[in-house]
Amino acid sequence: MAALIDIRDLAIGYGDAPPVLEGFSATLEPGSFTALVGPSGVGKSTLLRVLSGLAAPRAGSVALPGRAQPGRRTTAMVFQEARLLPWRRVAGNVAFGLEGLGLPSTERRARAEETLALVGLGEMGRRWPHQLSGGQRQRVNLARALAVAPELLLLDEPFSALDAITRHTLQDELLRLWRETGTTILFVTHDLDEAVYLADRVILLGGRPARAVRDFRVDLHRPRERDTTAFAERVRELRGALSESVADGAGI
Amino acid sequence: MARLSYAVLGLALFLLLWEAAPRLGLIQSLFLPPPSAIPGAFLGELRAGFWVDAVLASLGHYLLGLAVGTASGTALGIAAALNDRLEAGLSWVVRILRPVPGLAWVPFAVVWFGITEAAATFIIVVGVFWINYYAAFGAAKAVDRDLLEVADAFGHGGTWPRLVKVVLPGSTAGILAGVRTGLGQAWMAVVAAELFGVPGLGQRMMQASSLLATDVVVVYMITIAALYGLTDAIFVQVRDRLLAWQR
Ligand SMILES: Nc1ncnc2c1ncn2[C@@H]1O[C@H](COP(=O)(O)OP(=O)(O)OP(=O)(O)O)[C@@H](O)[C@H]1O
Ligand SMILES: [Mg+2]
Numbered sequence: 001m002a003a004l005i006d007i008r009d010l011a012i013g014y015g016d017a018p019p020v021l022e023g024f025s026a027t028l029e030p031g032s033f034t035a036l037v038g039p040s041g042v043g044k045s046t047l048l049r050v051l052s053g054l055a056a057p058r059a060g061s062v063a064l065p066g067r068a069q070p071g072r073r074t075t076a077m078v079f080q081e082a083r084l085l086p087w088r089r090v091a092g093n094v095a096f097g098l099e100g101l102g103l104p105s106t107e108r109r110a111r112a113e114e115t116l117a118l119v120g121l122g123e124m125g126r127r128w129p130h131q132l133s134g135g136q137r138q139r140v141n142l143a144r145a146l147a148v149a150p151e152l153l154l155l156d157e158p159f160s161a162l163d164a165i166t167r168h169t170l171q172d173e174l175l176r177l178w179r180e181t182g183t184t185i186l187f188v189t190h191d192l193d194e195a196v197y198l199a200d201r202v203i204l205l206g207g208r209p210a211r212a213v214r215d216f217r218v219d220l221h222r223p224r225e226r227d228t229t230a231f232a233e234r235v236r237e238l239r240g241a242l243s244e245s246v247a248d249g250a251g252i
Numbered sequence: 253m254a255r256l257s258y259a260v261l262g263l264a265l266f267l268l269l270w271e272a273a274p275r276l277g278l279i280q281s282l283f284l285p286p287p288s289a290i291p292g293a294f295l296g297e298l299r300a301g302f303w304v305d306a307v308l309a310s311l312g313h314y315l316l317g318l319a320v321g322t323a324s325g326t327a328l329g330i331a332a333a334l335n336d337r338l339e340a341g342l343s344w345v346v347r348i349l350r351p352v353p354g355l356a357w358v359p360f361a362v363v364w365f366g367i368t369e370a371a372a373t374f375i376i377v378v379g380v381f382w383i384n385y386y387a388a389f390g391a392a393k394a395v396d397r398d399l400l401e402v403a404d405a406f407g408h409g410g411t412w413p414r415l416v417k418v419v420l421p422g423s424t425a426g427i428l429a430g431v432r433t434g435l436g437q438a439w440m441a442v443v444a445a446e447l448f449g450v451p452g453l454g455q456r457m458m459q460a461s462s463l464l465a466t467d468v469v470v471v472y473m474i475t476i477a478a479l480y481g482l483t484d485a486i487f488v489q490v491r492d493r494l495l496a497w498q499r
Contacts (some may be wrong), residue, residue: 052405077405083398087421097406130499140276
């Protein structure tokens with residue numbers, strides 16, 4: 001079971017500019033699925049960068065589950081664009097995060113294969129990234145992060161560039177993988193329908209500097225149906241709160 | 253197919269014109285020996301043992317100079333691309349040294365090393381160093397920052413892992429383009445370096461020309477061209493293997 005993730009009074013900014021985000025606190029339950037929504041430029045990607053350790057915060061703390069267990073990483077990031085290393089075969093890309101974890105190479109290979117099968121690309125390990133479709137590349141991006149069995153999986157609008165059908169397929173796959181691995185997920189999206197379909201909880205970021213302006217529970221049971229009134233109701237509620245926060249945070 | 257037949261046709265026409273010019277008396281054959289005179293001259297050189305000695309000596313300088321110049325130029329180029337302080341520190345040194353033509357170093361090479369193999373190697377090293385420095389510097393600077401961030405995000409954020417896992421593979425194509433230019437440049441440097449007396453193709457060419465044996469000069473010109481063609485063909489094979497991941 002993954003441990004609790006505790007984010008306290010975080011302030012983040014670039015250079016000397018005023019902070020992008022200030023006084024942000026949240027506690028993510030182990031194994032929970034949280035969506036992070038908010039207007040463009042509010043600081044969602046910036047927050048993920050800090051949580052994944054790519055950047056340091058100005059103030060505040062992020063309590064992640066201590067030292068990662070052997071063979072695992074504490075966090076892993078699924079980038080918006082696939083960002084595969086073009087000189088590595090698909091399997092090599094999936095194994096990328098496993099290198100340096102002290103695993104024997106046979107186990108690295110086995111885990112890469114396994115994870116590829118999990119995202120439905122079991123036959124594609126020997127291909128080069130340029131031989132994949134956009135949706136397949138995005139699955140490899142996902143598999144690279146899943147392979148390191150992170151305590152906290154961060155996803156930054158991973159499906160936004162895909163067509164509706166591929167997006168829905170990958171959403172279902174992500175839910176299945178989440179159930180199977182029990183990892184804690186923080187998922188950034190612009191797509192309110194996607195947030196309601198996937199998450200237990202939706203945090204709405206707004207204002208400048210940004211903070212959490214609303215925190216919704218999504219109590220629909222799973223598997224969720226998009227064409228029910230209850231679903232549409234949640235999406236509408238979320239949309240209302242979002243436009244309200246955009247109107248309040250003048251200048252965004 | 254059409255391209256190939258045009259290539260053959262062009263080459264045949266070139267040889268025909270070359271053969272015709274001295275034969276028709278348009279030019280003295282001492283000034284331009286006809287191609288038909290070349291095989292005889294070649295056999296003469298081969299039998300006397302000059303040809304093999306010259307080729308081996310030149311190949312020795314070539315390979316050593318190329319290896320040292322390519323490795324050091326590439327290494328310094330990548331280091332400067334990764335380290336802002338080194339880049340700034342080198343910026344004016346580079347501006348001063350870079351425009352000095354390789355041949356201008358010949359007097360210094362002779363003063364420092366005498367008429368030795370080391371002197372020839374030094375001229376070749378200087379001849380390819382800057383090409384590789386700039387190619388590697390540019391290629392390493394142009395490595396996709398997003399991919400470096402992927403390395404950071406997956407536990408490869410240290411200098412060494414970044415270098416090995418992202419910077420080097422990501423700049424291979426650019427580095428190899430520099431190496432290929434250097435392959436040609438180094439042959440020119442070989443000849444230049446040997447013209448002042450270090451044994452090899454250039455020296456043999458100089459001797460022949462001072463005896464007005466222009467057919468022998470042409471033998472060595474063709475030899476150099478053939479050796480260059482061979483090294484370049486081998487290089488392309490290796491490169492295509494290294495860059496198999498490109499579409
Ligand atoms: N490298 C940077 N230097 C300075 N400011 C930056 C930098 N990157 C982002 N910003 C600023 O930080 C703010 C938040 O950016 P961020 O990318 O986190 O937004 P976002 O919520 O992810 O937006 P989107 O939904 O469009 O992806 C923006 O105002 C942006 O202009
Ligand atoms: Mg973003």
